Amino acid sequence: MINIDDVQALKQADPSNMLDAVYGLPEQMEQALSIAESMQLNVDKNYIKNIIVTGLGGSAIGGDLVRVFAAGRLNIPMAVNRDYVLPSYVGEDTLVFASSYSGNTEETLSAYDTAKAKGAQIIAITTGGQLFKKAQADGYSVINIPAGLQPRAAIGVSFVPLVMALAKIGLLDENDVKPQILEAIELLKIMRNELNPSKVEADNLSKQLARKFYNNLPVIYGVVGTSEVVAQRWKGQICENAKAPAHYNIFPEWNHNELVGTEVPIDLLKRFQVIMLRDKNDHPRIQKRIDITKEILKQVEGGVTEIWSRGNGDIARIFSLIYIGDYASVYLALLNGVDPSTVEKIDLLKNKLAKM
Secondary structure: OOOOOOHHHHHHOOOOOHHHHHHOHHHHHHHHHHHHHHOOOOOOHHHOOEEEEEOOHHHHHHHHHHHHHHOOOOOOOEEEEOOOOOOOOOOOOEEEEEEEOOOOOHHHHHHHHHHHHOOOEEEEEEOOHHHHHHHHHHOOEEEEOOOOOOHHHOHHHHHHHHHHHHHHHOOOOHHHHHHHHHHHHHHHHHHHHHHOOOOOHHHOHHHHHHHHHOOOEEEEEEEOOOOHHHHHHHHHHHHHHHOOOOEEEEEOHHHHOHHHHOOOOHHHHOOEEEEEEEOOOOOHHHHHHHHHHHHHHHOOOOEEEEEEOOOOOHHHHHHHHHHHHHHHHHHHHHHOOOOOOOOHHHHHHHHHHHOO
């Protein structure tokens, strides 16, 4: 097993530099903010009655993060679509963000065609590919984001331009959004000094989490309205980076069903490593639920760890939790002896689909 305090060994085991991509998230967000501040959008705010973000994987997660952030700020509904088709209500009063890092995600291209046919206003967010070509040819706005990252590592360029686009259009307050992005950037620069490979495991929360997850099942619980999407992000990052299974659910919903499923089999439950993501803005009753649930789970499961968000603004607190999980997933990959960047089974699936 690799020594995760051996910086040179980590570099050798990470040939595509996923650790560097995680380290560079603050600069990625700075670049994304610069792109967003200069973008020109061909959108008429007066006709917008609902918003859809259509995308998959990291692009959809970016949309979901904006959805949670904007829930108490937008005066119109916003949803995230992960499908080939769009909801039937989509029409001329819908603003559709078609988000695909590669520009070639087949579900997103299909949804784009549907949005166009329904007369929706469309903004494409992509590095290029077919989505870029389609949107340009059709006269829609395109936010061209930097290429060269794994899509899941591009969370900054999938989130920042989208939330800033809503501000530029006038659906969100730019004087609220931009300072929050800047705070998040500065917080992540502080946190990476605590989480990067040169920080030893004894003082590195993400390395400690990776150790707990090794040969166990990570079970991530978030909270509706605050950390729900972060929990999903942790699960996805562990699956893709570490090539290992993980599970997530959301308070309070899981208290109404899944909680009962923590009685048997005992041997399996002892392999669960539970993470409870917490935030100062969690509903007071949910905070009580978490405290009670934590004590219940400690009696049967392998370990229960609480992780509190950091920062003042909503965006900083969201990204503080994302950052811990992103680093942990890469350290777990290296403990597992796998390349955190490759996604061979996804590539195999896409190749087989392309032949059908």
